[in-house]
């Protein structure tokens with residue numbers, strides 16, 4: 203459903219190459235997670251996929267209709283309540299569904315609050331609710347759960363897995379957290395430092411969120427990812 | 442809460458005035474009663490009430506033209522950097538030019554009638570309106586517009602839900618300042634160029650050595666300011682309520 207070929211991105215004004223060469227495909231109903239060092243171009247990649255940045259070379263093909271984007275920052279409208287922020291992206295949608303989704307992300311009691319009266323994690327969950335209510339075919343998530351405590355983060359990961367299981371939504375999820383990726387991903391892409399290329403790419407077949415990270419297989423995978431990130435760090439070209 | 446402080450501050454001013462009128466002769470500080478009588482005289486005379494309307498008309502004209510021109514210039518200087526740089530020095534000059542100098546030129550153009558008063562009020566509020574519209578546009582969060590486009594909001598929805606709410610606070614604060622400036626300059630222009638309107642009557646009261654008349658007309662000007670401000674606020678609130686249900 204999403205095919206990226208030979209994507210390259212340079213910020214011309216700063217003559218800074220963010221992405222050197224990236225190609226991959228996200229299939230229907232797949233959870234692809236991207237791990238990469240800070241500043242390697244992950245948000246840049248999501249901005250290109252979501253049409254917010256059209257200045258790149260290579261091809262990006264999306265053959266469905268709607269892309270929901272949970273930005274790295276919440277990007278809520280400060281003058282609208284939680285409920286209004288969610289509803290605004292789909293005014294024809296079923297109003298009752300707003301409550302259901304707000305309940306899923308555990309902020310229903312705050313639906314009449316303005317964003318400034320919410321915590322960072324709550325704002326982020328409101329931003330997720332918005333993307334879910336939009337009725338996305340592809341969901342882009344940019345470190346969505348970074349400011350949540352361990353328990354809540356687990357709940358949210360389960361929610362993402364459930365949405366993926368119950369619907370046909372594909373998910374492209376950017377994270378710094380290797381455990382998170384190992385728990386949830388169907389496929390993990392590891393990016394190098396900037397200018398980024400894909401340095402590792404593997405699939406995990408067990409059902410999302412039903413995996414035991416204590417299992418030797420996952421311990422090995424984790425080691426492998428950490429090693430890749432460290433190796434490529436030394437080889438990376440610093441500009 | 443602020444109401445309480447308004448009342449207290451009003452009482453303080455009245456007390457100082459009352460003490461002043463006991464200490465100084467009426468020609469220097471007229472008594473509260475004299476000013477009250479003078480106001481009643483003004484408000485009960487159709488001829489004098491008409492003078493208030495004259496000033497109101499000039500005031501509204503200046504505000505209308507000032508806001509229209511200011512919005513257009515402010516809009517373009519908000520979206521275009523070259524234009525912004527070009528008009529910046531002009532705005533600065535406008536801000537430091539003494540209103541009286543503008544007034545004298547306006548008299549040479551329009552003669553001794555109400556028009557110079559309109560012209561000077563217009564020029565006095567123009568910089569404020571331009572700057573507030575420009576700052577409002579410059580402060581629109583580009584990332585929120587990106588968000589709107591990502592979720593395929595319509596152009597109208599982006600305008601209504603993102604752009605206008607971003608600009609509005611700048612414009613309302615600019616509006617309040619420019620309304621005050623317009624009230625002051627219109628009356629000043631009238632004092633110096635015509636015998637009509639509130640300003641014309643203030644200079645008449647001065648010639649007749651009636652300080653209570655000067656103060657009465659001044660108070661009427663202040664009331665005019667609050668009435669217009671209240672009216673505009675009510676209109677804006679109505680507009681906001683109509684928008685609230687998406």
Ligand SMILES: Nc1ncnc2c1ncn2[C@@H]1O[C@H](COP(=O)(O)OP(=O)(O)OP(=O)(O)O)[C@@H](O)[C@H]1O
Pocket residue numbers: 213216218220238239240241242243244245246247274396
């Ligand atoms: N608008 C921009 N103009 C110029 N350079 C930019 C712009 N946006 C990002 N960059 C640069 O591109 C590189 C990648 O940025 P990006 O935000 O994609 O990183 P990231 O992988 O999302 O990092 P993080 O994990 O910290 O969020 C950085 O070096 C950044 O300085």
Ligand SMILES: [Mg+2]
Pocket residue numbers: 244245246274344
């Ligand atoms: Mg990022």
